[in-house]
Amino acid sequence: MRHAGLVAGAAATALVAAGAITYAVAGDDGGSRTPSAESADAGFARDMAVHHQQAVEMSYIVRDRTKDEEVRRLAYDIAQTQANQRGMMLGWLDLWGLPKVSSEPPMTWMDMGGMASGKDGALMPGMATNTEMKKLGELSGKQAEVFYLQLMTDHHKGGVHMAEGCVEKCAVGVEKRLAQGMVEAQRSEIALMADMLKERGAEPRR
Numbered sequence: 001m002r003h004a005g006l007v008a009g010a011a012a013t014a015l016v017a018a019g020a021i022t023y024a025v026a027g028d029d030g031g032s033r034t035p036s037a038e039s040a041d042a043g044f045a046r047d048m049a050v051h052h053q054q055a056v057e058m059s060y061i062v063r064d065r066t067k068d069e070e071v072r073r074l075a076y077d078i079a080q081t082q083a084n085q086r087g088m089m090l091g092w093l094d095l096w097g098l099p100k101v102s103s104e105p106p107m108t109w110m111d112m113g114g115m116a117s118g119k120d121g122a123l124m125p126g127m128a129t130n131t132e133m134k135k136l137g138e139l140s141g142k143q144a145e146v147f148y149l150q151l152m153t154d155h156h157k158g159g160v161h162m163a164e165g166c167v168e169k170c171a172v173g174v175e176k177r178l179a180q181g182m183v184e185a186q187r188s189e190i191a192l193m194a195d196m197l198k199e200r201g202a203e204p205r206r
Contacts, residue, residue, distance in 0.1 A: 034096045040169035042098050043109025044179065045089040047124060048162055050106070052082040052089075054127055055155055058148060061137050065144035070196065078152065078189070085178065092175065110165040126158015146202045149193045153204045156186040156193075 035041035059079035063072050093100050105113035106124045121130035128136075128151045136147055159182060166179035197203050 035098070035172060037098050037102070038104075038109070039171065040109045040166060041172050041175055042093065042096065043102070043104075043107075044162065044166040044170055044175065045092050046100060046102060047106050047109070048159070048166075048182075049086045049089045049100070051124055051127065051155070051159055051162065052086040054133075055079070055082045055152065055159075056086070058128065058133070058136060058151060058155070061133070062144055062148040065137070065140045065148075066142075068142075068145055071145045071148065074189070074192070074196070075148070081185070085182070088178070092172075107162070107165075109169065110162070124158060125161060126155045128155065142200060146197065146200050149197050149200075150202070150205045153190055153193050153197075154206070156190050160186050160190075 056079045059075035059082075063075050063079075066072065090100060102108070107113055119129070121133070122128065132147075132151060136144065136151065139147055163179040163182040163186070167176055167183065170176045170179065194204060
């Protein structure tokens with residue numbers, strides 16, 4: 001039950017951070033100027049939307065590969081939270097009249113455009129490769145649980161790094177607050193997943 005409470009708490013933290021984002025973002029305490037396509041605000045929204053989409057995909061895969069309620073609950077919470085946040089970020093880009101894709105490499109807004117090679121589908125740090133996604137879909141039971149927890153731990157670490165970049169560089173106040181909420185929630189889930197891995201005789205990959 002302790003884990004259930006931690007999962008619910010982490011999800012609630014992220015959703016509370018996102019709760020005030022239903023109003024006009026472009027003018028929210030970051031000035032009335034709309035961010036440019038090259039801004040950190042737009043870059044974070046684009047990149048994190050892609051990053052979140054993979055987390056949602058991984059979470060739905062593992063829910064079909066295990067009957068363990070603890071892992072299924074965590075996966076559901078991550079999928080729902082990140083799908084919700086992804087929709088917000090894409091909505092901001094629409095609101096700002098900016099493209100959802102860029103010709104620049106991912107994370108250019110963080111001055112880290114060359115950090116991920118994009119090899120085998122891993123477009124940004126922490127993202128799983130296409131090979132790893134395929135493997136997750138082929139495992140079942142405890143093996144699927146462990147691999148998912150390891151992949152999601154890596155994914156969250158990459159996500160925290162990006163969100164910290166937005167906290168530092170983004171200009172739109174509500175986006176910075178959402179990014180800070182991501183940092184706090186995902187750090188909490190990283191600690192939770194470390195405990196869950198230990199209970200299964202495993203540990204994070206790195």
